[in-house]
Amino acid sequence: xxxxxxxxxxxxxxCATLVVIAGLLVSPLSSAEQMVxxxxxxxxxxxxxxxFIQPDVAQSYxxxxxxxxxxxxxxxxxxxxDGTTKPVSAIVKGxxxxxxxxxxxxxxxxxxxxxxxxxxxxxxFTDDQVLRFSLQVQPDPNQPAYSINFEQxxxxx
Numbered sequence: 502x503x504x505x506x507x508x509x510x511x512x513x514x515x516c517a518t519l520v521v522i523a524g525l526l527v528s529p530l531s532s533a534e535q536m537v538x539x540x541x542x543x544x545x546x547x548x549x550x551x552x553f554i555q556p557d558v559a560q561s562y563x564x565x566x567x568x569x570x571x572x573x574x575x576x577x578x579x580x581x582x583d584g585t586t587k588p589v590s591a592i593v594k595g596x597x598x599x600x601x602x603x604x605x606x607x608x609x610x611x612x613x614x615x616x617x618x619x620x621x622x623x624x625x626f627t628d629d630q631v632l633r634f635s636l637q638v639q640p641d642p643n644q645p646a647y648s649i650n651f652e653q654x655x656x657x658x
Contacts, residue, residue, distance in 0.1 A: 539647045542640050543578045552658045568657045571626055576619040577640050588618035595636035597624045628657040
């Protein structure tokens with residue numbers, strides 16, 4: 502069943518969560534799970550084309566869709582004593598740099614939903630462009646931030 506069909510049957514919040522999860526799980530731009538573990542924290546991240554999100558869901562969150570705009574999704578989970586995980590807030594900062602050193606500072610929107618908490622930042626790109634992401638994720642404000650660096654190629658959809 503298409504995501505747009507599901508979105509007609511469920512709330513916009515549910516659809517936004519569904520789209521982000523779909524982006525994390527099946528994005529053709531990512532070749533493997535993108536996650537790092539630091540102590541009790543697991544930081545999941547994924548970058549994908551903003552045109553993957555349905556127009557009504559994007560509008561409800563103030564996200565601009567474009568063939569040349571990407572989204573970076575970050576979520577932080579804390580491991581619990583019973584083996585489960587729970588989403589936690591974090592201070593998230595970052596930048597994106599292309600191969601000729603043009604830099605874009607990332608600004609993140611915090612999306613807080615029932616049983617889900619994630620941060621979404623947007624960035625521009627051109628067709629067949631490699632971007633280098635440099636992130637600082639700080640779940641505990643009394644501890645140093647964790648650095649995450651990765652590179653990904655983007656295509657105009």
